[in-house]
Amino acid sequence: MEEGMTYEKAYNELEQITKEIENEIITVDVLADKVKRASELVEFCREKLRSAELEINKIISNRDPQISAQ
Known part of the structure; x- marks a missing residue:
C-alpha cells in the first residue's frame, strides 16, 4: 500500500x-x-481495524485491571 494511505482514503x-x-x-x-x-484495500482496512482494536484493548486494560482479568 502506498505511503500516507489512511483508512478513510482506502x-x-x-x-x-x-x-x-x-x-x-x-x-x-x-x-x-x-x-x-x-x-488490497480490504486487507489494508482490516489490518487498520485490527490494529486499532488491539490498541484500544491495551489502553482499556491498562486503565481498568478488572477488565484485563476477564
Missing part, C-alpha cells in the same frame, strides 16, 4: 471501485485490476 477508494463495478462503468479489460485493488 475506504473511499474501495467505495468508488464498488460503485464503478455495480454501475458497470468499468470495462471487462480493467475489471481484474479493479478487483485486485479492491482486495
